[in-house]
């Protein structure tokens with residue numbers, strides 16, 4: 001039966017490719033139904049599997065880790081297209097297995113959706129799990145954050161592989177206690193950067209100790225609830241870091257880990273945390289520091305994170321913000337940008353966005369530095385307009401244009417810098433609309449990264 | 450003018466789905482009218498305040514873990530809260546806050562958490578955490594004296610029953626239980642509801658109803674609140690009502 005499913009799956013992949021279509025999720029979805037939801041168990045994988053999960057940053061970290069392992073003669077399989085559910089991973093493996101389901105590779109490096117970690121890795125043997133963070137994200141689809149963490153915690157109770165955890169996120173670090181017999185738990189940590197605060201600045205999860213319920217105490221917050229925390233009652237938070245990032249300077253940008261200085265391609269604190277996680281993987285697998293240094297300095301992932309465009313004459317930056325933490329971070333970057341600028345915020349409420357747009361009220365809009373006008377767009381263009389207005393922004397400077405092309409035209413009726421924020425399903429349509437504008441009015445899409 | 454005094458309870462714990470936005474909206478609508486508005490916080494580490502000294506007491510929603518922790522703290526507030534309610538202080542409660550003011554909340558694992566017992570309803574969460582009432586919701590309330598559509602987003606596992614006077618009729622969505630006709634609980638000086646969005650974002654008339662009530666308790670009460678430009682809010686309402694109610 002197994003061989004029949006593999007055969008069928010492969011035929012589906014081939015068929016779709018003949019039709020000029022990307023295999024995507026479809027073959028995986030069909031096998032998922034036929035195997036009674038065990039589609040990943042069809043495969044035999046003998047090489048190490050490294051999985052990356054967490055609310056924010058998993059796409060980036062996965063591609064950096066893949067970059068570390070890539071090289072002459074290395075067969076690496078990774079889901080760079082972001083197909084990170086069991087069905088997507090099944091579709092991916094179908095393209096790389098033989099007729100018996102044996103996967104031919106040296107490494108599997110898989111971005112894995114938080115809610116699918118237990119599903120996928122109860123069927124495939126995982127060597128290393130990297131957990132970046134847990135934030136509010138698409139809550140209504142996944143259930144409350146706590147439920148999600150409990151599910152992964154349940155998985156970790158019997159997991160004996162390498163567990164690389166963000167030691168500065170109380171929601172993530174707690175997984176390190178799930179299996180007291182696992183000797184391979186490793187935490188990464190970062191010393192405070194220049195904008196770290198002693199008070200919580202943005203809405204965050206996990207303000208309470210998951211073990212005893214006391215309020216956690218923080219020496220500093222880097223952003224949201226990420227920072228140096230400890231429980232005054234039971235001592236949770238006193239773990240020893242495996243990797244510590246120090247001397248973070250976002251102006252250069254640069255940071256140090258041990259003896260080595262790195263110059264990352266992006267200058268945000270989130271990116272520094274992502275690179276710290278990547279460094280932990282590099283250390284674990286004994287990757288040559290020159291390879292790591294080069295990847296951190298020169299490699300960037302093209303996925304709507306700080307992408308540059310020129311719209312006619314106007315310089316513009318597009319950034320994805322799929323949850324409050326991402327949006328708050330993006331706003332910090334926008335505010336720190338010198339000179340006046342106009343903001344386009346595109347908000348959709350499709351299924352993959354989580355339907356609920358309440359999260360925009362967790363974005364801290366109270367500080368707008370030199371933002372002269374706001375254009376809103378997307379299926380919830382009006383909601384984001386109301387949100388920004390109630391934060392105290394002059395409503396006469398807010399223009400609502402639900403259709404994207406209209407919004408991009410409106411944005412460019414004035415000259416100057418533009419900053420574009422789009423949520424999950426809005427990013428690709430926004431990018432397309434920016435490109436259509438460029439075709440019509442000139443300018444450039446920055447393909448460099 | 451004496452400020453409108455709001456007590457935001459457990460803001461550090463009950464803060465799911467943008468519920469703190471309701472505070473931001475009330476503050477905004479006061480500020481635009483030159484009405485001073487003060488928001489104070491109460492959390493587990495605070496001293497028990499004189500609840501009756503406030504105009505409005507607000508509680509947002511939280512996850513099961515937070516509910517458990519709060520349930521342990523609530524008994525010390527219970528008498529004060531009951532007195533404040535009897536004194537006419539307005540209570541606005543969302544989701545978890547709504548549940549905690551009832552008789553009890555039984556969570557998905559069967560743990561029974563006693564509520565304040567201010568109201569007679571109780572809430573039972575289904576055994577499966579997957580079973581939840583999730584989606585956009587429109588509730589028609591008559592609390593302001595005329596039919597008013599309230600637009601929000603519900604996301605709750607708990608099924609609330611024993612409600613004697615619901616907040617409104619469900620026009621689209623689930624309400625107190627799966628597929629129920631009614632949503633929330635209300636009275637002269639209380640609105641308890643499952644609506645996030647946050648609740649007041651798309652419902653400026655409801656915000657003003659609450660503010661009018663708060664002002665009506667004082668001697669120098671203004672006849673009417675000064676009108677505000679709600680063009681953006683009204684456009685937002687029109688778009689959502691068109692989308693949710695056309696069948």
Ligand SMILES: [Zn+2]
Pocket residue numbers: 209210211212213214231232233234235236
């Ligand atoms: Zn503790």
